[in-house]
Each structure stands twice: as C-alpha cells, then as structure tokens.
Amino acid sequence: AQKVTQAQTEISVVEKEDVTLDCVYETRDTTYYLFWYKQPPSGELVFLIRRNSFDEQNEISGRYSWNFQKSTSSFNFTITASQVVDSAVYFCALSLGGGGNKLTFGTGTQLKVEL
Amino acid sequence: DTEVTQTPKHLVMGMTNKKSLKCEQHMGHRAMYWYKQKAKKPPELMFVYSYEKLSINESVPSRFSPECPNSSLLNLHLHALQPEDSALYLCASSQGTGGANTEAFFGQGTRLTVV
Numbered sequence: 001a002q003k004v005t006q007a008q009t010e011i012s013v014v015e016k017e018d019v020t021l022d023c024v025y026e027t028r029d030t031t032y033y034l035f036w037y038k039q040p041p042s043g044e045l046v047f048l049i050r051r052n053s054f055d056e057q058n059e060i061s062g063r064y065s066w067n068f069q070k071s072t073s074s075f076n077f078t079i080t081a082s083q084v085v086d087s088a089v090y091f092c093a094l095s096l097g098g099g100g101n102k103l104t105f106g107t108g109t110q111l112k113v114e115l
Numbered sequence: 116d117t118e119v120t121q122t123p124k125h126l127v128m129g130m131t132n133k134k135s136l137k138c139e140q141h142m143g144h145r146a147m148y149w150y151k152q153k154a155k156k157p158p159e160l161m162f163v164y165s166y167e168k169l170s171i172n173e174s175v176p177s178r179f180s181p182e183c184p185n186s187s188l189l190n191l192h193l194h195a196l197q198p199e200d201s202a203l204y205l206c207a208s209s210q211g212t213g214g215a216n217t218e219a220f221f222g223q224g225t226r227l228t229v230v
Contacts, residue, residue, distance in 0.1 A: 035218065042223060043223050043224040043226070044221055044222065044223040045158065047218050047221075101146060101163065101211075103158075103160065107156070107157055108156075
C-alpha cells in the first residue's frame with residue numbers, strides 16, 4: 001500500500017522568508033504521480049503541480065519550486081519570499097499509474113505567514 | 116475561480132432528513148469524485164465515477180448514495196446521517212482516471228452539519 005508522510009504539522013514564518021514543505025512517499029509501483037495541493041480557509045483544494053515518476057526534473061513556477069528525488073522518495077515544495085496569501089494547508093498526494101486515480105494524501109502542513 | 120461548482124456551500128440537516136449535494140463541471144472531464152474531509156484531516160475518497168459509471172466505492176455506508184446523471188453532474192444523496200458524518204464534502208473532476216490525466220480539480224466543498 002502507498003503512503004505519504006508530511007512530518008511538519010505546522011510551520012510559521014515571517015513574510016519574505018523562504019520556506020520548504022517536506023513530503024516523503026512510499027510505494028512499490030514504478031509508475032506513480034505526485035501532487036501538491038493548497039487548501040486555503042475557504043476549503044477548496046487548489047491544484048499546484050503534478051509530477052510523474054519517470055520525470056525527475058525539478059520545476060519552478062514563480063515563487064514556487066519543487067524538488068523531486070526518487071533516491072530519497074521525496075517531493076519537497078519551496079516557497080520563496082513567502083507572502084501572507086500563502087497561508088494555507090498544503091497537501092502532498094500520490095496516485096498510482098493504474099486506473100482509478102485514487103489520491104493518497106499526506107496529513108497536510110499548515111503554513112502561517114505573518115507580517 | 117474553480118471550474119467545479121458545488122451547492123449548497125453549507126448544509127445543516129437532521130438525522131431523519133433526506134438531502135442532496137450537487138456538483139457540476141464544464142471542463143469536459145470524464146471522471147468525477149466525492150471526497151470527505153474531517154477537520155484537520157486530509158480528504159478521504161468516497162466514490163469515483165468514470166464515464167458516468169461508478170468505478171470505485173470505498174466501502175461507504177449506504178446512507179450515502181451517489182448519482183451521476185450525465186458527464187457534467189454528480190450528486191450525493193444523503194439519508195439518515197449520523198452526527199459523525201459532519202464534514203466538508205468535496206467534489207472533484209479529472210480528464211480521466213489513469214495515466215497522465217490524473218490531476219483532479221476540486222470544488223469549494225459543502226460544509227455539512229448533522230444535528
């Protein structure tokens with residue numbers, strides 16, 4: 001069975017600080033997909049990124065960057081120059097290559113960015 | 116703005132009531148999902164519909180009854196719920212259910228309170 005671990009329950013930073021959210025996953029499948037979602041207080045889960053198991057390229061999108069390392073089964077998420085609007089719960093998730101698209105979520109990291 | 120619309124946003128119902136949650140998407144997605152999320156927990160998959168057919172039921176009690184009238188609509192019929200069923204119910208959709216088309220887009224959810 002697959003598992004996603006987000007060891008950081010809550011992180012508090014001051015605006016403009018950089019912050020990294022950790023994600024470690026477990027699966028025996030060779031084909032899988034990793035995701036990050038943002039959940040602001042409004043409740044909607046906002047899709048941020050999908051990464052395929054066969055593509056270890058890191059990705060940058062504006063202030064967001066993702067570091068995927070199969071050797072350590074990690075898919076970490078860094079926010080550069082954090083802003084108050086980044087305050088939310090962030091979920092890392094995994095789905096397998098087969099049908100069904102069942103997302104296995106981590107427990108989430110609550111990020112609080114203060115002025 | 117989310118392209119997955121859920122109604123109502125809030126619902127309070129008694130244990131003997133019958134109510135329905137509605138979800139609509141116009142992205143041409145062929146897979147739709149219901150997730151349940153308790154406070155401070157990750158979402159848990161309930162049902163998956165693929166091409167309007169139920170493909171996954173995660174052992175959900177029969178007091179929850181899903182329905183997919185067409186490829187754009189997904190309902191969740193509720194009957195004889197218990198207070199512990201109070202949660203945020205999230206609808207999601209994706210292009211498909213396997214392979215590369217696995218990113219799910221979520222609605223804002225329905226906050227359900229059972230009294």
